[in-house]
Amino acid sequence: MTSQDLIQQVKDSLQRLNVQRQSLELEAEAVVSELNDRSNGEPMGVDTPLTDAEGFPRADIDVYRARTLRGRLSVIRTDHKGLMQNIERTLQQLAALQNPNKALEEKAELEARLQPKPLPKYDPISKKWVVKNWDGSVAGAPNGKNRSFDNLLADNAMQIEVDNPVALASSITPANEQSVLPKIPSRPFARVNSVEPQSPAFQAGLAENDLILRFGNITLDETSDPMKSVRDIVPKAAAEMSSIPLTVRRNTTEIVTIHLSPRPWAGRGLLGCHIVPYLS
Template sequence: MGLDTPLVDADGYPRGDIDVYRARSQRNRFRHLQTDHKEIKVKIEGLLDELAKKKDATKEKAQIEENNLRLAPKPKPKFDAATGKWVVKNWDGSVAGVNGGEQISFNDLTQNRDISAITEPSRTTVPVALVDGSTSDTRTTSTTSRRPFAKVDGVTHPSPAADAGMKVNDLIIRFGPLHADNNDRLRAVATLVPGVAEVNGKIQISVLRRRQQSTSTSEDNNIDYNDETQWEEAVLILHPRPFDGRGVLGCHIVPF
């Protein structure tokens, strides 16, 4: 017996082969359930519409924020000492211009990065003479970096260079990550310094100075710069920054 099966015979009398009362009760129960189902369905559809609107609003808000960030003025490029390159800021705060930049914060290029391990040649541990003539604790210096690539031919007083202890005739063998093989005729130095100054950073410099007791008169090109009896190495910390003079260093260096 279905929902539409007649409950009376052809003469209009209740059928004797079915339980008419039970059939009517079940049909009435079904109609109530059908009505409840429709009401619940309408409620679900309404809630889905509200949820979709909220998702669209959230997505639209995020899209607007992203567009605003993309259109906002970008800060000046920074020099990344880890790679030796200038980098720019992405809209999401990451770095563009270097591999893996999406995992680097433009606001802190040194975060979770070992800068000292990059672009460094082979290293060994040797005593290094300080500017004041005393000997520091054992420091790390390069075994291949004692070949000078620049010479200091002028130092302004006062200046960042003077504060660092730089002197006229100092022979530069290391300038941060730069050395005789990668300074590009000092062009890399000119690139490095402004970037470090912008982030208020410091540069470690290694210079050679002829020992006062040395009486050698050999031409510079024939000198053995690894001869510690004639040359002492000094490690200086240079803090490029504006001062009363020109530039941010206060010294003049020339290719050597």
């Protein structure tokens, strides 16, 4: 049997179901009309009481006929509901036969919606954290339907470069590249007040009371407001899944270089540490 034969078979079935639907609706209309007929006085009614105020069967109507009609109307309504569900399923079957690709697309969409969602990313254009839609587009950003979550960084590369070409290129070092740091500054501008266990800062090796001499390309000598600059580059590094080289002074004399990778984690923020300005 060809696909066209199947389609015709379903159409014939649908036509028979439609005839049954029309028949039930016409019969229901006739039953309701008789129950509401006022030509001989008060109507029997579809759901009005069949007893008088004293509890006796009403003498002004044929109670047996009223009960028979009401019982039939209840059966018609039940049959009609089941018939409409059958018609709906048949219509869906016909649509799947006429457009088999649509059924595959709907299945693929359902599977995509059930896939686990990746972690949010920082969007430098909207300056917001965004998430991935089931179709790979961006949720939470303007024009997100026309953008790719997986290629978010490529979409934003030109905009980021225009916004701050020097700071981004010099402050953020990709995790798979070796960084070459300039001369070690002598004056710290911040102190690590606390480090949360299992946080990105903890895993990078940052410790409480470390004095930060350099954070990426940020130093006290080269930046007027280093703490603000730190706040600016951290979300950008998280968005690009890049690491930031840090130079810290530990235990008064020890100089340590670490690579910190900001990212969402189970705790607050992207670093998992509290950094405060250092006052010498």
